[in-house]
Amino acid sequence: MGCGLCEVYCTVQHSKSKDIVKAYKREWPRPLTRVRVEEDRPSSFAVQCRQCEDSPCVVACLSGAMHLDEETGLVIHDAEKCMGCWTCIMVCPYGAIKMDVSSRKVVAKCDLCPELDVPACVANCPNEALVYQEVKP
Amino acid sequence: MSKYVIIGGSVGGIGAVEAIRELDPVGTITVVAEEPFPQYSRPMIADFLSKEANMDRMKYRDNRFWKENRVQAFIGRKAVKINLKERHVELDGEDRISFEKLLIATGGKPFVPKMEGMEKDGLFTFTKLSDAVWIATRMRKAKKAVVIGGGLIGVSVTEALVKLGIKVTMVELKDRILSLILDATASAIITKAIEKAGVTIITGQTVQQILGKREDEDAVGGVILTDGREVPCDIVVIAIGVIPRTELVAETEIKVNRGIVVDRFMRTSVPDVYACGDVAEGYDFIVGESRVLPLWPVAHMGGRVAGYNMAGKRTEYLGGTSMSALPYFGIPTITVGVVDPKEDAGYEVLTRHDAAGNVYKKIVLKDNVIVGSTFVNEIERAGIFFHLMKNRVDTSSFKQRLLAEDFGLISLPQPLRQKMLLGEVA
Numbered sequence: 001m002g003c004g005l006c007e008v009y010c011t012v013q014h015s016k017s018k019d020i021v022k023a024y025k026r027e028w029p030r031p032l033t034r035v036r037v038e039e040d041r042p043s044s045f046a047v048q049c050r051q052c053e054d055s056p057c058v059v060a061c062l063s064g065a066m067h068l069d070e071e072t073g074l075v076i077h078d079a080e081k082c083m084g085c086w087t088c089i090m091v092c093p094y095g096a097i098k099m100d101v102s103s104r105k106v107v108a109k110c111d112l113c114p115e116l117d118v119p120a121c122v123a124n125c126p127n128e129a130l131v132y133q134e135v136k137p
Numbered sequence: 138m139s140k141y142v143i144i145g146g147s148v149g150g151i152g153a154v155e156a157i158r159e160l161d162p163v164g165t166i167t168v169v170a171e172e173p174f175p176q177y178s179r180p181m182i183a184d185f186l187s188k189e190a191n192m193d194r195m196k197y198r199d200n201r202f203w204k205e206n207r208v209q210a211f212i213g214r215k216a217v218k219i220n221l222k223e224r225h226v227e228l229d230g231e232d233r234i235s236f237e238k239l240l241i242a243t244g245g246k247p248f249v250p251k252m253e254g255m256e257k258d259g260l261f262t263f264t265k266l267s268d269a270v271w272i273a274t275r276m277r278k279a280k281k282a283v284v285i286g287g288g289l290i291g292v293s294v295t296e297a298l299v300k301l302g303i304k305v306t307m308v309e310l311k312d313r314i315l316s317l318i319l320d321a322t323a324s325a326i327i328t329k330a331i332e333k334a335g336v337t338i339i340t341g342q343t344v345q346q347i348l349g350k351r352e353d354e355d356a357v358g359g360v361i362l363t364d365g366r367e368v369p370c371d372i373v374v375i376a377i378g379v380i381p382r383t384e385l386v387a388e389t390e391i392k393v394n395r396g397i398v399v400d401r402f403m404r405t406s407v408p409d410v411y412a413c414g415d416v417a418e419g420y421d422f423i424v425g426e427s428r429v430l431p432l433w434p435v436a437h438m439g440g441r442v443a444g445y446n447m448a449g450k451r452t453e454y455l456g457g458t459s460m461s462a463l464p465y466f467g468i469p470t471i472t473v474g475v476v477d478p479k480e481d482a483g484y485e486v487l488t489r490h491d492a493a494g495n496v497y498k499k500i501v502l503k504d505n506v507i508v509g510s511t512f513v514n515e516i517e518r519a520g521i522f523f524h525l526m527k528n529r530v531d532t533s534s535f536k537q538r539l540l541a542e543d544f545g546l547i548s549l550p551q552p553l554r555q556k557m558l559l560g561e562v563a
Contacts, residue, residue, distance in 0.1 A: 038547035047546055050560065056520075059152075059441065060434035062180040064197040081194060083184055086462035086516055087434060090471045093557060095518030095545060105464060 002044030006121035006130060007033040010048075013113055013120035029103035034110040035121050036096075046121065046130060048110035049096045051075050057088035057097060057109075074112065082106040138235045139167035139209065141447055142226055144216045144385065145242030146170025147179060148433055149414030149440035151198060153240050156444025158206050164448070166208045167234050169226065173213040174266060176202050180293075180433050182269040187297035195266070216243075221389050221407055238409050238447040241386065241397060242440060245379030245415030245431045254347030259357030259372045263294045264379060272372065276301055279371035283307075283360050285344050287314030289461060291376035292331070296465045298374075299334050306337040306368050308344055308360075318461050320477040322490060323470065323497055323513050330466040342366070347373060379431045381416040394418055396429040401454050403443035411447060413439030422456035422527060423474040423508050430457050455527065462516070468495070471519040474526060475501045475509030484508070489540045498540055505533040518545060524557070 008020070015023035015031035023031050035048040055075050057066045065081035066088055068074070084105030089097050100108040112132075113119040122132040141157055143150045146168050154166060168175075178197040184190035203210040211228060218227040225235040247262035249255075259279075261272050272294075282298050284291050287309030295305050307314065313324040314331075328338060342362045350358030359369040381396035392398045392406035396418040403411045403419070413419065414436030418427040435457035445452035463470040478484035478501050485502040494514070500522070501509030506529050510522040521544070525532065530553065532539065538548040546554050 036545070038543075038545040040547045043547060043551075045547070050558070052560065059437050062433050063178045063194075083178075083181055083190065083194075083464075085180065085464050086469055086471060088520075089516055090460060090462045090473065090519055091434070091523050092520035093524035095521045097520070098517055099469065 001127050001129075002037055002039045002041075003126065004037050005124055005126060006035045006046050007037055009120040009124040010035045010110075013116070014108075029100075032098055032100055032102075032108050034096075034098065034108055046125075047094055047096055048121070049075060050094055051112075052093075056091040056093065060087045060091045062087050075109075077107065077109055077111070079106045079108070138165070138237075140164035140237045141166045141240070142234050142236035142238070143168045143240040143242060144219075144226065145240075145244055145414070145416075146172065146175030146210065146212065147242065147244055147414070147436070148197065149242035149244070149436040149443075150240065151176060151202070152437040152440025153242065153411075153413070153444035153447065154206050154208055156441040157448045160445065160448040160450055162207075166206070167211070167236075168203065168208050169211045169214055169216045169228060169234070171213070171215050172265065172267070175210075175212060176200075177266055178433075179264065179266070182263065182266055183293040183297040185266065186269040186273055186294070187300040189300075216385060219385055219389055219391075221391070221410070224409075236409075239411065240440075240443050240447065241391075241405070241410065241412040241416060242414045242436070242443075243382040243385060243416045244436075246382050247375060248378045248380045249375050250343075250377065252344055252347055254349065257347050257349055257357045258355055260347065261372060261374050263290055263374050263376050272374070275372055276303070279303060281306070281370040282372045282374060283344065283368055283370040284374045284376055286376035286378065287311070287338065287340070288317065288376065288378060289315070289463070290378075291374075292327075292463070292465050294374050294376055295331065295336055296334075299336060304335065306339060306370065307331070308342055308362065308368075309338065309340045310343045312340050314338060314340070315463075318459060318472045318476060319470070319511065320499065322488075323472070323476075323499070323511050326495055326497060326513050327463070327466065327468050327470065330468045334466055339366075339368075344373070379415060381418075381429055381431075383416060398427070399439075401456075402446045402451065403439055403454055404446065411443040413443045420454055420456035421458045423458040430459065432457065432460065434460070458526075460523070468514060469516045470514070471510070471512045471516045473510050473519075473523055474507075476511055478509065487536075487540055500539050502532065502536070505531050505536065507532060507539075521546065521549075 010033040011031050012023045062085045063083045065078045069076045097107050097109045122130040176198040177195040215229045216226050225233045281304045284307045344360045346361040348359040350356045397412040399417050415431040442454040460473045487500040489498045496515045497513040499511040507526045512519045
């Protein structure tokens with residue numbers, strides 16, 4: 001439907017307060033959504049990190065901040081190690097990595113909400129367009 | 138006897154180790170690394186110099202990397218000879234290591250032209266951690282610097298020096314900085330930002346002589362440019378470029394052009410000997426031939442492919458190209474492939490320049506396939522273009538949307554988008 005609620009819930013989930021009003025109005029650094037709704041009526045869809053197996057961002061990363069978690073196979077970004085060189089943005093085929101420059105220069109991407117059972121965008125998608133399931137490589 | 142011997146412990150060697158271990162958990166791996174601290178991120182030395190990154194943050198892989206991958210690592214040791222007949226590598230000192238498969242990942246070294254007075258104290262290059270450490274030590278009493286070369290290394294060291302409060306003069310031989318990777322418009326946007334930070338940029342000139350200080354003739358005190366102008370300074374950083382470190386193979390039968398020649402499987406002209414990274418000439422998917430591309434991500438890709446092939450999984454190297462992301466002086470910029478095509482050579486060029494917002498985008502096409510892309514100040518989603526370039530996608534059906542502000546996956550034809558989202562194309 002292109003309602004954009006996934007972006008809202010993603011932003012809130014990645015805020016300090018986890019409060020929608022504070023997240024949008026008062027928080028600094030600004031919390032960022034890591035999912036993006038693209039629209040071209042009648043089509044619309046949400047794009048977030050696809051957790052590629054042979055991840056271009058991991059291979060291209062200059063600092064080692066973007067890495068593959070051996071246990072889960074997920075692409076993890078360590079913001080503490082990130083040097084904000086933007087090389088991952090250059091090679092991500094989905095355009096799923098964002099610049100996060102409100103406090104310091106790093107990138108941000110979908111982390112599948114590690115503190116939740118189901119990622120916020122999926123849990124709050126009113127039309128059940130987003131689904132969350134494990135795939136075996 | 139080691140099944141795999143890798144000369145070089147930077148990103149090419151690391152990529153190869155990781156690839157080999159994916160396939161072969163037991164084969165013995167030996168790595169010979171000259172630098173005492175090999176697994177650090179070389180592109181981060183500017184952040185180290187500017188004190189934004191400490192040694193810990195510099196680590197590209199953590200200290201356990203060699204151990205966890207069961208690598209016998211000769212750290213701080215130098216390979217001095219490759220004996221192809223007896224299939225072993227000689228190290229400084231007495232050690233000899235026999236190999237079944239050899240990877241040469243010795244990297245590049247800074248190109249330093251001859252200049253009068255270059256023996257003076259205060260002259261540096263800037264490619265290794267030790268360079269950054271030396272410059273940092275020297276900084277305590279320096280106020281002014283001259284940086285020779287306005288390429289990626291020159292701009293990155295300039296930014297670090299500016300952050301340390303040093304007055305920098307950048308000297309570039311071409312008519313603009315970053316001339317190999319940016320066109321005149323993009324270069325001008327960054328030039329303006331660098332000058333605003335207090336840097337003097339002098340183009341069309343180079344340094345012909347290094348001068349001493351009045352009180353100490355052996356210490357750098359200034360430079361004389363080609364036109365005779367004198368620029369006083371306390372240090373000089375030479376950042377002209379890097380050249381392949383091919384010395385080790387010079388007296389072998391391994392074929393060397395500008396770098397070590399490798400095929401699409403990262404094999405050299407000698408069986409069981411591979412090469413990758415700044416020392417090699419890997420495939421460029423835009424140019425369609427092999428050339429030296431001294432870039433960190435390219436070295437990693439090549440190292441991985443070499444590793445897979447060494448471990449027996451036939452893997453084709455899809456290639457790199459001239460590809461750089463620039464975070465310098467607050468102007469995020471991404472540039473890939475052809476940036477400034479010759480007129481009348483059959484290229485089509487699309488541009489959007491919002492001078493007020495300092496946003497510049499340029500797409501270069503040949504026969505409807507994107508062969509170059511430049512993004513200044515609006516770089517998110519640049520990777521979609523990289524994907525289209527790498528897969529040589531015919532853009533004729535959506536070309537008019539390429540520079541639209543909301544360009545995204547939605548702008549692509551549905552079948553292509555579907556394939557991408559299902560992960561069916563690389």
